[in-house]
Amino acid sequence: MEASEFDRNIHGDKYSIILPTYQERDNLPIITWMILDMADRNNLDVEIIVVEDNSPDGTGLVADELQRIYGEKRIQVLKRAGKLGLGSAYMDGIKKCNGNFVILMDADFSHHPKFIPQFIEVQKRTDCDVVTGTRYRKGGGVYGWDLYRKLTSRVANFIASFLLNPKNASDLTGSFRLYKKHVLEDIMSQVKSRGYVFQMEVIVRAEKNGYSINEVPITFVDRVYGESKLGANEIISYLKGLLGLAKDL
Amino acid sequence: MPNSFIRLGINTLAILFVWLCLYKIFCTNKDNKLYMFSLTFPLYVIYYLGCKAVGSIGYELFVLEDCDEAHKEVQAQIEQARKDLHSKGFDFNIGVQHNDQIY
Numbered sequence: 001m002e003a004s005e006f007d008r009n010i011h012g013d014k015y016s017i018i019l020p021t022y023q024e025r026d027n028l029p030i031i032t033w034m035i036l037d038m039a040d041r042n043n044l045d046v047e048i049i050v051v052e053d054n055s056p057d058g059t060g061l062v063a064d065e066l067q068r069i070y071g072e073k074r075i076q077v078l079k080r081a082g083k084l085g086l087g088s089a090y091m092d093g094i095k096k097c098n099g100n101f102v103i104l105m106d107a108d109f110s111h112h113p114k115f116i117p118q119f120i121e122v123q124k125r126t127d128c129d130v131v132t133g134t135r136y137r138k139g140g141g142v143y144g145w146d147l148y149r150k151l152t153s154r155v156a157n158f159i160a161s162f163l164l165n166p167k168n169a170s171d172l173t174g175s176f177r178l179y180k181k182h183v184l185e186d187i188m189s190q191v192k193s194r195g196y197v198f199q200m201e202v203i204v205r206a207e208k209n210g211y212s213i214n215e216v217p218i219t220f221v222d223r224v225y226g227e228s229k230l231g232a233n234e235i236i237s238y239l240k241g242l243l244g245l246a247k248d249l
Numbered sequence: 250m251p252n253s254f255i256r257l258g259i260n261t262l263a264i265l266f267v268w269l270c271l272y273k274i275f276c277t278n279k280d281n282k283l284y285m286f287s288l289t290f291p292l293y294v295i296y297y298l299g300c301k302a303v304g305s306i307g308y309e310l311f312v313l314e315d316c317d318e319a320h321k322e323v324q325a326q327i328e329q330a331r332k333d334l335h336s337k338g339f340d341f342n343i344g345v346q347h348n349d350q351i352y
Binding site for chain 2 (some may be wrong): 025034057058062065109136140141143154164221246247
């Protein structure tokens with residue numbers, strides 16, 4: 001691909017990145033910087049929408065401070081009353097998007113913004129509706145996972161694949177994706193589940209609705225700051241949610 | 250009717266049908282070589298599926314790559330981000346609650 005082709009934004013594409021945050025005062029400035037630095041270096045028109053659920057640690061003030069530095073055109077802060085869930089965070093965030101593409105990712109740099117240009121390149125080349133990052137294909141990978149964590153992830157993905165039978169999505173629970181805005185809006189109106197299952201439902205509904213999906217291998221660096229949560233309760237609620245989703249499709 | 254449940258139902262019926270055929274053909278007398286196999290056919294199916302599952306999960310586990318360079322890259326960028334934000338006048342301590350209370 002020619003450099004000039006990629007550098008000039010002939011189509012005027014704008015990419016809205018929705019970052020739901022809760023207790024992320026340490027991570028938010030860094031991830032914001034990383035995203036905007038990537039955007040500058042790749043000549044991309046990017047805006048970040050921080051969906052802040054009234055964190056006790058002052059994340060809201062951090063978001064305001066970032067907006068002060070980077071400007072309202074690049075950073076929007078949507079403040080909500082409390083922890084209202086990831087799905088509703090996305091739905092509220094989409095309403096504020098000015099872009100024609102929406103990128104969903106985690107705010108704790110488990111997802112690296114450097115993959116966004118790769119997502120965009122694939123999308124432009126194939127004009128697909130969704131680009132999803134996968135940890136499980138060649139070129140992807142994880143950091144910070146011991147054998148137990150890898151095992152639970154693979155088993156979870158296996159069971160989900162068995163029940164939901166996706167066509168070519170290898171990472172169902174992945175949450176680093178690029179969508180055409182109208183596609184995401186359409187899917188979100190159909191999605192009902194919460195928690196881990198939410199991400200799976202989004203990608204599976206995208207397939208069932210006939211939207212085209214492409215994958216890009218990504219590296220997943222697990223939780224530089226903060227704790228990971230994966231206990232027996234999570235496993236049970238995951239299975240229950242998965243069965244509920246399988247019944248619903 | 251949910252798609253995956255339909256699939257499951259059809260597969261189960263297929264297995265039961267094959268089992269019935271095997272039973273009718275090979276379970277007429279106890280000395281037939283395939284007597285035990287035909288009698289317990291579904292167990293072999295479950296065993297086969299179990300092997301496939303273990304194999305699949307084992308293979309995926311084997312090829313799941315570790316990416317140490319990615320971690321190092323992130324660490325370096327965190328430092329870079331901190332410096333740059335600091336130079337832009339970003340207040341890292343905004344909104345931090347101080348717990349020094351006087352009793």
